[in-house]
Amino acid sequence: AQSVTQLGSHVSVSEGALVLLRCNYSSSVPPYLFWYVQYPNQGLQLLLKYTTGATLVKGINGFEAEFKKSETSFHLTKPSAHMSDAAEYFCAVSGGSNYKLTFGKGTLLTVNP
Amino acid sequence: KAGVTQTPRYLIKTRGQQVTLSCSPISGHRSVSWYQQTPGQGLQFLFEYFSETQRNKGNFPGRFSGRQFSNSRSEMNVSTLELGDSALYLCASSLGEGGEQYFGPGTRLTVT
Numbered sequence: 001a002q003s004v005t006q007l008g009s010h011v012s013v014s015e016g017a018l019v020l021l022r023c024n025y026s027s028s029v030p031p032y033l034f035w036y037v038q039y040p041n042q043g044l045q046l047l048l049k050y051t052t053g054a055t056l057v058k059g060i061n062g063f064e065a066e067f068k069k070s071e072t073s074f075h076l077t078k079p080s081a082h083m084s085d086a087a088e089y090f091c092a093v094s095g096g097s098n099y100k101l102t103f104g105k106g107t108l109l110t111v112n113p
Numbered sequence: 114k115a116g117v118t119q120t121p122r123y124l125i126k127t128r129g130q131q132v133t134l135s136c137s138p139i140s141g142h143r144s145v146s147w148y149q150q151t152p153g154q155g156l157q158f159l160f161e162y163f164s165e166t167q168r169n170k171g172n173f174p175g176r177f178s179g180r181q182f183s184n185s186r187s188e189m190n191v192s193t194l195e196l197g198d199s200a201l202y203l204c205a206s207s208l209g210e211g212g213e214q215y216f217g218p219g220t221r222l223t224v225t
Contacts, residue, residue, distance in 0.1 A: 043203055043216035100169050103156040
């Protein structure tokens with residue numbers, strides 16, 4: 001069984017500040033980990049993914065995440081927030097022969113001018 | 114490459130009716146998954162099809178069903194609609210080997 005916990009349902013930052021969205025996962029098999037972003041009235045857009053190999057993963061729009069097996073974490077960061085980053089962010093896990101994505105509850109990111 | 118398309122984008126139905134939603138995956142993708150998104154339950158997996166076969170199924174009642182055609186297009190059907198079925202239904206496609214899934218814009222279903 002797999003599960004995802006996103007700490008903080010709502011995160012608010014100032015424009016130009018560091019963005020840190022937290023994700024912890026549980027998986028009985030080596031996990032594949034993903035971050036998706038959802039803008040209002042839209043589907044989910046893939047930001048980045050970790051499957052195997054390098055644990056620091058770079059994605060689109062300046063986002064990156066680090067897979068830490070010992071901490072079962074996959075936190076999402078961006079050095080400098082932009083107004084256009086305001087959206088809801090979802091962490092997801094899949095693994096083994098089960099290709100379904102298990103999502104966290106999401107974190108709503110607000111960026112203040 | 115064109116992205117995942119879903120039709121219709123919006124739908125209003127009455128309790129007891131049935132509904133069919135359609136999804137066209139990215140060209141070359143053989144796996145199609147369906148998810149339900151609601152404010153209360155978040156994103157929940159419905160089922161996944163690969164080469165016309167249902168490979169995974171989530172924990173939803175039998176009123177929810179799906180199928181995949183030989184061209185990888187997929188449909189999902191919900192029979193005997195309930196108010197609680199009001200949700201955004203998202204379709205995602207992938208190459209099918211555990212890789213990333215690409216999502217469509219969703220179908221917003223409202224049951225009155």
